[in-house]
Amino acid sequence: MAAMTSGSRRTPARRKAESSSRARRDGAADSDKPARASTARRELVENEMYEQATRLFAERGFAGTSLQDIADAIGITRPALYYYVKSKDELLAKLVTEVTDGPLNELKELVAHTDLDPVGQLRALVEIIVRRRATQPARFRLLIRSEAELPDELTAAYDDSRRAVLKTIAEVVEDGIRAGQFRPVDARVAALGVLGMCNWVAWWFHPGGRDDVETVTDQLAEMAIAALRRPDHHTLDGEGPEAALKMLRQDLDHLERLLKD
Structure with missing residues (x-):
C-alpha cells in the first residue's frame, strides 16, 4: 500500500482544528434558532395587535379604546404590550x-x-x-x-x-x-x-x-x-x-373607403 503523503496526512492538531471549526458552525446555527423564534413570535404578536386594534378602534372609536383594552384582547399584559408599542398614537x-x-x-x-x-x-x-x-x-x-x-x-x-x-x-x-x-x-x-x-x-x-x-x-x-x-x-x-404613423395611415385609408361608399 502506498504511503500517505504529508499533504493528505491529518495530524492531531489538524483534527482538533477541524473539530473546533465544526463546533463553531454548529454553535452559530444553534444560536440563530432563538433569534428566528423571537422574530417569528414578534411578527405573530404584532399582527394580532393590528387585528385587535383595528377591531376595537372600529367598534369603540380611537378615543374610546385604551392600550389595556388591546392588551386584554390579545391576551397579554399591558407592560408586555409596551414592548411592541408605547402609545395609541404610535400604534395608529x-x-x-x-x-x-x-x-x-x-x-x-x-x-x-x-x-x-x-x-x-x-x-x-x-x-x-x-x-x-x-x-x-x-x-x-x-x-x-x-x-x-x-x-x-x-x-x-x-x-x-x-x-x-x-x-x-x-x-x-x-x-x-x-x-x-x-x-x-x-x-x-x-x-x-x-x-x-x-x-x-x-x-x-x-x-x-x-x-x-x-x-x-x-x-x-x-x-x-x-x-x-x-x-x-x-x-x-x-x-x-413610425409605427404610430403607419397605424394613422391605415385609419385614414379606412376613413377614405367609408367616405367613397
Missing part, C-alpha cells in the same frame, strides 16, 4: 404605515425590477392592491374612516403614499400608451379608475364567501387590462413614431 401610526407603505413598496419593487411589458405590469399592480384589500379589508376601512382624526404628520404621510401609488399606476398606463398596447387615454384618470376599483374590494369582498381571493384578483386584473387595451386589430406594429 404603525397601522397607517402598514396599510399605505406596504403595497407602495411592493409596487415600486415590481416596476423597478421586472422585465414585464406594461400589460403584465398593470396586471401585477392590480393583483398586489386587490390581494391587500381582500386580505386586510378592516385595516383599510379603518384608515379611510379615521382620515379626519389622523394627526397632521400621518395625514401628510398618507397623502404622499396615495399620490405615489397613483403616480406609479399612471406611469405604467402611460408606458402602455407609448408602446401602443393601451388606448390613448388620460393616464391619470385611468389610474384613478383602476385604483378605485381595487380599493372598493375592501368594502364588498368577504373572506369565506362565494368568491375566493384569487378568483376576484384574476377577474379584476383582466377587467383593468380590458378597459385600456387597444383592440387586437388596432395594435401598433412595432414601437415609436
